Amino acid sequence: MARKVRLGQALATIGVLELCRYGLDLGPLFDRHASGDWGDADEKTRKENEHALTHGGRITSVYHPNGRRVWIVTEADRSRTVAMLPHEKAQ
Structure with missing residues (x-):
């Protein structure tokens, strides 16, 4: 997949890391995001x-x-991309 988005540092919140313990693979989600596949947005x-x-x-x-x-949210300055659950969104 061609990259459209520079991800910067890839991070995950505690809630997403908990899902990873039960088999969630974040790699394909970060790849889709980077390629411009916005999923169900x-x-x-x-x-x-x-x-x-x-x-x-x-x-x-x-x-x-x-x-x-x-x-999956990439900051405007492209310094980081965070995988998070909706209730973990920073205020």
């Missing part, structure tokens, strides 16, 4: 992501591995 988020690719801004993908909703 809504249309508004998809448009924001496409705009962010050329103009800067945060990029968010949504996936449902094993029936659990996981967000």
Whole structure:
């Protein structure tokens, strides 16, 4: 897959790491996100992501591995990308 998004440091929250203990493989999710596959993100988020690719801004993908909703979020400065559960979103 061709990379559209520079991920920076790849991180995961405690909730996602707990899912990894039960078999979640984050590699394919980070790969999909980096290639511009936004998963199940809504249309508004998809448009924001496409705009962010050329103009800067945060990029968010949504996936449902094993029936659990996981967000992959790359910061606007591309310094890091975090896999998180929705309730773990920073305020």
